[in-house]
Amino acid sequence: MKEKxxxxxxxxEAQAEEYLAGWKRAKADLExxxxxxxxxxxxxxxxxxxxxxxxxxxxxxxxxxxLTSSKDEDTKKxxxxxKSQLEEALKRxxxxxxxxxxxxxxxxxxxxxxxxxxxKILEIVSEGYKLNGKLIRAARVRLGDSL
Amino acid sequence: MSKIIGIxxxxxxxxxxxxxxxxxxxxxxxxxxxxxxSIVAISKANxxxxxxxxxxxxxxxxxxxxxxVKRLIGRKFSDKEVQEDKKWFPFEIREAxxxxxxxxxxxxxxxxxEISAMILAKIKTDAExxxxxxxxxAVITVPAYFDDSQRQATKNAGEIAGLKVRRIINExxxxxxxxxxNKKANEKIVVYDFGGGTFDVSVLEVGDDVVEVKATGGDxxxxxxxxxxxxxxxxxxxxxxxxxxxxxxxxxxxxxxxEAAERAKHELSSSSETEINIxxxxxxxxxxxxxxxxxxxxxxxxxxxxxxKRSIDITExxxxxxxxxKGDINEIxxxxxxxxxxxxxxxxxxxxxxxxxxGINPDEVVAIGAAIxxxxxxxxxxxxxxxxxxxxxxxxxxxxxxxxxxxEKNTTIPTDKSQIFSTASDNQTQxxxxxxxxxxxxxxxxxxxxxxxxxxxxxxSRGMPQIEVKFDLDANGILSVSAKDKASGKEQSIKIxxxxxxxxAEVERLKQEAAAHAEEDKKKRELIEAKNMADGLVYTxxxxxxxxxxxxxxxxxxxxxxxxxxVEALADKSDLDAIKKASEELSAETAKIxxxxxxxxxxxxQEPSTNNQEEENKEGDSNSEESxxxxxxxxx
Numbered sequence: 208m209k210e211k212x213x214x215x216x217x218x219x220e221a222q223a224e225e226y227l228a229g230w231k232r233a234k235a236d237l238e239x240x241x242x243x244x245x246x247x248x249x250x251x252x253x254x255x256x257x258x259x260x261x262x263x264x265x266x267x268x269x270x271x272x273x274l275t276s277s278k279d280e281d282t283k284k285x286x287x288x289x290k291s292q293l294e295e296a297l298k299r300x301x302x303x304x305x306x307x308x309x310x311x312x313x314x315x316x317x318x319x320x321x322x323x324x325x326x327k328i329l330e331i332v333s334e335g336y337k338l339n340g341k342l343i344r345a346a347r348v349r350l351g352d353s354l
Numbered sequence: 355m356s357k358i359i360g361i362x363x364x365x366x367x368x369x370x371x372x373x374x375x376x377x378x379x380x381x382x383x384x385x386x387x388x389x390x391x392s393i394v395a396i397s398k399a400n401x402x403x404x405x406x407x408x409x410x411x412x413x414x415x416x417x418x419x420x421x422x423v424k425r426l427i428g429r430k431f432s433d434k435e436v437q438e439d440k441k442w443f444p445f446e447i448r449e450a451x452x453x454x455x456x457x458x459x460x461x462x463x464x465x466x467x468e469i470s471a472m473i474l475a476k477i478k479t480d481a482e483x484x485x486x487x488x489x490x491x492a493v494i495t496v497p498a499y500f501d502d503s504q505r506q507a508t509k510n511a512g513e514i515a516g517l518k519v520r521r522i523i524n525e526x527x528x529x530x531x532x533x534x535x536n537k538k539a540n541e542k543i544v545v546y547d548f549g550g551g552t553f554d555v556s557v558l559e560v561g562d563d564v565v566e567v568k569a570t571g572g573d574x575x576x577x578x579x580x581x582x583x584x585x586x587x588x589x590x591x592x593x594x595x596x597x598x599x600x601x602x603x604x605x606x607x608x609x610x611x612x613e614a615a616e617r618a619k620h621e622l623s624s625s626s627e628t629e630i631n632i633x634x635x636x637x638x639x640x641x642x643x644x645x646x647x648x649x650x651x652x653x654x655x656x657x658x659x660x661x662x663k664r665s666i667d668i669t670e671x672x673x674x675x676x677x678x679x680k681g682d683i684n685e686i687x688x689x690x691x692x693x694x695x696x697x698x699x700x701x702x703x704x705x706x707x708x709x710x711x712x713g714i715n716p717d718e719v720v721a722i723g724a725a726i727x728x729x730x731x732x733x734x735x736x737x738x739x740x741x742x743x744x745x746x747x748x749x750x751x752x753x754x755x756x757x758x759x760x761x762e763k764n765t766t767i768p769t770d771k772s773q774i775f776s777t778a779s780d781n782q783t784q785x786x787x788x789x790x791x792x793x794x795x796x797x798x799x800x801x802x803x804x805x806x807x808x809x810x811x812x813x814x815s816r817g818m819p820q821i822e823v824k825f826d827l828d829a830n831g832i833l834s835v836s837a838k839d840k841a842s843g844k845e846q847s848i849k850i851x852x853x854x855x856x857x858x859a860e861v862e863r864l865k866q867e868a869a870a871h872a873e874e875d876k877k878k879r880e881l882i883e884a885k886n887m888a889d890g891l892v893y894t895x896x897x898x899x900x901x902x903x904x905x906x907x908x909x910x911x912x913x914x915x916x917x918x919x920x921v922e923a924l925a926d927k928s929d930l931d932a933i934k935k936a937s938e939e940l941s942a943e944t945a946k947i948x949x950x951x952x953x954x955x956x957x958x959x960q961e962p963s964t965n966n967q968e969e970e971n972k973e974g975d976s977n978s979e980e981s982x983x984x985x986x987x988x989x990x
């Protein structure tokens with residue numbers, strides 16, 4: 208008899224535990240959701256323009272090609288100025304060029320190897336960029352053992 | 355309790371998702387991307403790297419960069435597939451002591467499950483960073499054709515990565531799960547999975563909550579990469595024809611072309627023609643050369659037509675293998691990024707004569723399904739806790755017979771809402787709280803749940819008393835409504851038991867009725883609101899005039915009074931525009947009283963009561979704003 212009684216007493220207690228646990232979890236879920244939502248909104252704000260900026264990188268590349276192929280100094284200067292206008296505009300949206308030069312050591316967290324062996328950068332094929340700290344395109348490089 | 359994550363461990367890319375607050379979502383990796391390349395490497399600096407970093411250095415370190423390990427896991431070295439793949443892998447593989455495969459990376463030889471474990475370990479770490487908590491358990495998906503040995507090896511990979519693998523599920527099953535098709539008893543489902551590098555098709559049958567794979571098929575070397583390649587080849591050939599320049603030897607040009615081709619492919623999913631524009635693609639003797647070409651969707655579809663046909667032929671064969679005909683298939687699920695290509699979607703749709711499912715991102719649907727399976731395994735407690743919603747809106751009647759909603763329909767319960775209301779007339783000492791249920795704009799069209807009176811409100815100008823009305827709807831649908839006069843602290847309340855216990859048909863009928871009358875109800879409400887507003891303005895104007903007394907310029911007084919009459923004359927009319935116009939005119943005229951009094955003050959600095967005047971005018975203004983939310987009151 209006694210055992211049965213204690214069994215009966217335990218049951219609602221266990222149930223109460225379960226409900227309390229569920230309630231706590233629901234509250235915690237909401238709290239966590241709110242925190243994440245704040246973070247998410249923050250990143251939406253920072254990266255909303257990511258796809259547009261990624262497409263603009265192709266345009267920047269083309270400016271670079273134009274500059275290296277052009278022989279006419281006057282045109283070259285004009286193109287250079289337009290390019291820097293575009294760069295400045297993108298910079299204001301959080302775009303940052305990855306600083307890299309020939310002779311630097313290859314770093315896979317910033318560079319993407321296009322061809323070649325070794326771990327020295329021989330040539331920068333196209334510039335790499337970060338948007339608000341996130342790598343959106345690695346700098347494409349050609350590698351070798353020495354310059 | 356820690357979460358169970360769902361992992362789609364793919365041949366080229368992997369994705370991870372988790373169920374949070376009842377809904378699945380993809381977890382981004384530390385690089386901020388929704389998928390992670392399934393690539394591992396020992397870098398030249400002798401570090402082990404996985405994902406995008408491994409991919410970035412693949413070209414310069416091909417012998418130590420391992421990809422497509424899914425093609426090797428759980429297989430014997432002597433398997434035909436392994437021997438085939440061995441020919442094109444840039445890394446070394448050999449036979450292990452037990453007949454399995456071993457892969458060389460750096461100085462060591464690894465089993466495929468060890469390599470997969472490195473990918474899983476990165477996914478786990480990134481998921482932990484994203485979730486801000488430890489992750490110990492996972493559901494991992496595998497292709498439906500994986501045999502026991504491949505499944506076991508995948509499971510081992512999970513365990514090596516420090517994950518307790520709660521379940522290995524089939525990729526097509528996960529996709530079906532993501533669309534909730536596991537609940538559709540006795541249905542036959544085809545999952546058509548066209549990824550970047552592989553094509554899989556499976557026929558599933560759903561029985562009592564069990565999903566059975568009836569047949570599978572596919573091509574392990576057919577995918578979207580082939581499409582890109584075909585566009586590329588076409589463009590190179592066309593360019594050669596037009597410009598006489600062969601780009602196929604120029605790596606940089608090919609890279610730019612490849613990116614442009616990929617973009618073109620995406621664009622052709624939504625438009626019928628795209629322009630491929632690559633300035634300065636090469637330098638000829640006569641100066642720089644540009645690449646400018648139009649690619650139509652028709653041409654693109656022509657290029658990939660044979661691949662699509664092949665996939666449909668395979669699909670037909672698999673349905674036959676399952677012992678069905680295509681007419682038996684109830685649902686089709688699209689998986690893999692290439693199914694966004696309209697030609698593929700249409701080919702599948704045309705073949706089955708049915709609309710395939712495609713609401714969920716096809717790159718993520720498998721991971722989503724795995725996460726749902728994880729959620730089912732994790733959620734014993736959650737299953738008990740089914741939260742209900744209130745089917746109809748709840749509110750009270752306010753000035754002019756308008757129904758003002760406090761709790762909107764479809765709000766998850768339990769919930770509570772409160773709002774401050776006020777009186778409609780001067781010295782009103784009691785208000786009636788008329789509790790309503792329904793979607794109609796006018797109180798009379800909604801259902802009365804109850805009513806009570808709050809009295810003992812201290813006499814004051816209309817709009818001054820603050821009466822807080824609070825609705826509390828508990829989990830059982832019991833509604834408690836209370837009203838409290840903030841000044842006196844007096845409170846009255848009512849409890850209504852059956853606020854949600856209405857049968858479905860009744861709820862449906864009421865909703866439809868509301869929808870049918872939506873337009874006319876809205877007009878009615880607008881009219882009454884305009885009238886309430888006009889009423890408030892008249893009140894304010896009269897008060898301002900009487901407060902100003904004989905200090906007010908008689909011409910202005912006459913003009914205000916005239917405008918008041920004009921508004922009052924419209925009180926019984928239902929001409930909304932006329933009421934709005936008269937109200938605006940009155941409002942503009944009343945607004946002149948303040949400045950007029952002020953200049954009177956400037957004229958006569960000795961006048962002591964002007965300051966008071968100004969304040970009262972301000973009160974008058976706020977009064978008219980508040981009157982919109984005024985409680986319809988009955989004078990005591």
